[in-house]
Amino acid sequence: MNKSTTLFDDALSLLPGGVNSPVRAFRAVGGSPVFMESAAGSKLRDVDGNEYIDYIGSWGPFILGHSHPRVVAALHAQLDKATSFGAPTELENLLAAKIIDMVPGIEMVRMVNSGTEATLSAIRLARAFTRREKILKFEGCYHGHGDSFLIKAGSGVATLGLPDSPGVTSSTAEDTLTARFNDIDSVEEMVKAFPDRIACIILEPVVGNMGCVPPDEGFLEALRALCTREGILLLFDEVMTGFRVAPGGAQQRYNVTPDLTTLGKIIGGGLPVGAYGGRRDIMEMIAPAGPVYQAGTLSGNPLAMTAGLETLRLLSGDDGLYPLLERQAARLADGIRGNLDELGLPYVSNRVGSMLTLFFTDKPVHSWDEAKTCDTELYARYFTEMLKRGIYLAPAQFEAAFLSIMHDDDDIDRTIEANRESLRAIVK
Ligand code: KE4
DSSP, X not given: OOHHHHHHHHHHHHSGGGSSSGGGGOTTTOSOOOXXXXXXXXXEEETTSOEEEESSTTTTTOTTOBTOHHHHHHHHHHHTTOXXXXXXXXXXXXXXXXXXXXXXXXXXXXXXXXXXXXXXXXXXXXXXXXXXXXXXXXXXXXXXXXXXXXXXXXXXXHHTTOOSOTTOOHHHHHTEEEEXXXXXXXXXXXXXXXXXXXXXXXXXXXXXXXXXXXXXXXXXXXXXXXHHHHTOEEEEEOTTTTTTSSTTHHHHHTTOOOSEEEEOGXXXXXXXXXXXXXXXXXXXXXXXXXXXXXXXXXXXXXXXXXXXXXXXXXXXXXXXXXXXXHHHXXXXXXXXXXXXXXXXXXXXXXXXXXXXXXXXXXXXXXXXXHHTTSOHHHHHHHHHHHHHTTEEOOSSSSSOEEOOTTOOHHHHHHHHHHHHHHHHHHHO
């Protein structure tokens, strides 16, 4: 028995499902999760000494690759001073200023400790600002595990086939309306049915949590116009797309500015940081400036601020990084598409920047309706074949794969070859 399996057996008696986050448990792909020990650049090493090319990157944060020397050096320096005070520090000013400088729609920002905290806080703020109670989300989008979001959610909720989670009260669920991503008519329908009652529309502007699903031409612009017309706040949940699909996130890539934005993942450079921000007139309602309460013991702690600040400084300091990510991800996607064509397989590959997904369905995937037709059994077999070949993908069809600036030509070539062999193995 290898060490990962032994550790997982132990974990099962200590942690629910043996993990601290459901998607890590390999439930959707079978087998026992791999326990990791170390990482550097694009590579992971597990507790049994096996090495993998990493396409999870801790679910998005490691766009610079694991253990970037400048981030590690900055953390060592900060560790020697202090890790947290529960008092203001200059580092919070510096990271806030960097975020405001990089993200078009953010004039003021509040740090929290996770994407979930960011989205929970942002909808409370939207409800307070508009004095309305309903929110509207899209089927297949995931915005963290807050009660209001566990309604037809994506990511682990979709992966585990969970209905809207038990423990969410019916009154909470009633205040969450849902529509179809990329279908503006389904949004108009909800707006007509609930006039002047929707506080905000929250979406992943590029969905990652049903797999990677780009916005159709004009969809984001139509949402922007609808929200402006109806006095609804447009909330881009850029926890995944922020600093990923462009330095200024999806709102910069598609030139559509939301009223509020939530951030996470890359913003912490691998340490726990989330943030929400937006128009100053809205943000100034947050305590202690205004009446909307939100707080956090470790919000803005110096260690996490250091990792985030160094990461964003690196991303904004080198104009060549995003073109490099684009080139490498395009090469990978083209290679996979070439394999699919060579084998005559009908599957669909979606990509935006350095996030991409291979969908095991023959339908173009524009919304959850198509994503849910995927053959998740086949994905499970594909995942296992790729893992055997040293490629570490998301252990679930309804997730995105991520590249870092450290994924070099050899990584891409090896992944394309592993993809070819794995596709052959599963369709035999
Ligand atoms: P966290 O609370 O996990 O930091 O962020 C929640 C969240 C909010 N919004 C979006 C768009 C997100 O993608 C996430 C978290 N993403 C998942 C991966 N699909 C995190 C992985 C996990 O749940 O373990």
